[in-house]
Amino acid sequence: MRIARWTKNGEVGEGFVIDERVVSFPDGQTVADILAGGLDAAHAAFARVGTEPGTALEEVRLLAPLVPAAVRDFVAFEEHVEGVSASVDGRSEVVPEWYQAPTFYFTNPHTILGPGEPVSPPVTERLDFELEVAVVLGSAPGIGDANLTAGQAASRIFGYTIMNDWSARDIQSREMKVKLGPAKGKDFGTSLGPWIVTADELAPYLDDDGFLAVRAEVWVNSELVGEDLVSNMGWPFAELVAYASRNARVVPGDVLGSGTVGNGGCLGELWGRGSAIAPLREGDVVRMVVEGIGELAATVGTPVTAPALPAARPRSRARRRS
Template sequence: MKLVTYIIRADELNIQMNESAGARLGWLADSYVVDAVFAQRWLEANRGISFPHSLPADILTLLTRGATELQMLKEVGRLLRNEDLPRLRVEGEPVAVLLSEVRLLAPVPMPTSVRDFYAFEQHVKTSRQRRGLEMIPEWYQIPVFYFSNHRSIVGPEAAVAKPSYTEWLDFELEVACVIGKKGKNIPADRALEYIAGFTIMNDWSARDMQRQEMKVGLGPAKGKDFATSLGPYLVTLDELEDRRTGHHWDLQMTAKVNGKPLSSGNMKDLYWSFPQMIERASLECELVPGDVIGSGTVGTGCILELGPEVHRWLQPGDVVELEIERLGVLSNRIVKSESSLLPK
């Protein structure tokens, strides 16, 4: 399934101060978004089908309840497969709404945590070479990550404010998994059981601030914590099984800025696999449903690696489109920040 968190565009003015309050759980069915709660209610009222309990209206509760909850949602989807979706209503509410009539938020609008790894060898090598640095042997010994800001998540088509403190704003083409099962000290050979699905991730980066911070030997911090985009869907593993070989998936990854192709890579090129990342992240540390684990940037997947001579740093008005085969397109527009430092 392609799981989504959405709001009706007509309701935007009423809930824009608190998007999550009006957000609902659904899934993509062709050109429609099907509401999980309304779909189940329709089946109960019109097909006499009973369920052990009601599905939740948000994705975090769905994941927290465990694999059986996701299976129940998939069963609801299967039972509706041959129904005429546009005609279905529950208490006057449509069960399915045209995709063009909703606004998708990040599939997990507020993750429980966000870890971002550094797992594509080409990106690490090339970025270091551009700075005149040799490859670090330790990179081949363990997969490493940092924690980002789980409260600065941005969804598809949403604006990303260019921080007032940077002139070197960059995108990063990444893929992320969302954890769907609680676990600690998870071995790599069992890690697939803990993945709820994959989504596209853009780890926005203020490179000048990041460079300054990293010289101190700690970070990144303000170079990264202002925004991370996720979306447009959370795609469950069964949808991708035909592209899996062992612990790798053959999915093409591309990036465009203002329609110009800049980046091209493949998810199968990960040096450190997602199961290895999960094994490392869960070492003496409990992972919980809703945790996000990013891959790090794919080779050629950012301006830092390509060089500003290939494309200048991002400016307000630029549109960045990240696309991963089967996972959709994650598009965001850069806007000028309206904030500034508080007066002393």
């Protein structure tokens, strides 16, 4: 099943993409309702409306397939870490701590972009994309929200979507020198789509170790820039979910990105490997294609100049008021 949100004539619809048409969920249900009910609810809803005529897909504009409860983005590809680290300080390095646990950061759930929706970046000289696959969590009978095992976490994976973690590398680099972040180098836009493909549809692509062996590609202005197998991750998705749940809750509607695939999954990796490929500029089109899921494309829009803020003021560090 493919789960989507769309708009037509100013009205938002939520439901299934079936062949080349969209069909609304029964009883006015939303994507959030279906995720809260889990895959069983999705199959029950499909059984009720799957034969309805719906609306031609070409007559609607797809939106981001959900309004995320939270967005975590991991860094699960060793090859990506090797390349990007070299682009920062000229030295390719994967620190020992990377192998110990699947690190992630939280990004902004309020700047989610849908298919074809242009990104409006900050003023930056090093705009980049990041090709990722993300899991969307749902509920599962008898499975809680915290301290999940990998097996329990697997049952919480409702489906998969494509994720583009837009990145202003110059801003990100400055921020991370403070040993915190990324923040403003990332949180201006994350593209998701074109829909959620349910986990049962992609189960045939899982290898014997639980990794999702689908091909992922990214194209910039019709030029193939990067390609990789998603199964080259250091951890399968279920283990990412389990780690996210440690001493914390994961809930239906949470989105967990794989992190950038290797072999050109972002420009930063290519820069680290000596490529002279140019940063993204206004008007560039970034198109991502993932086997079994679909295609997600967007155009780089006009950079937005934000109001200036002053630098930190040197202060006396007085402990008492004068």
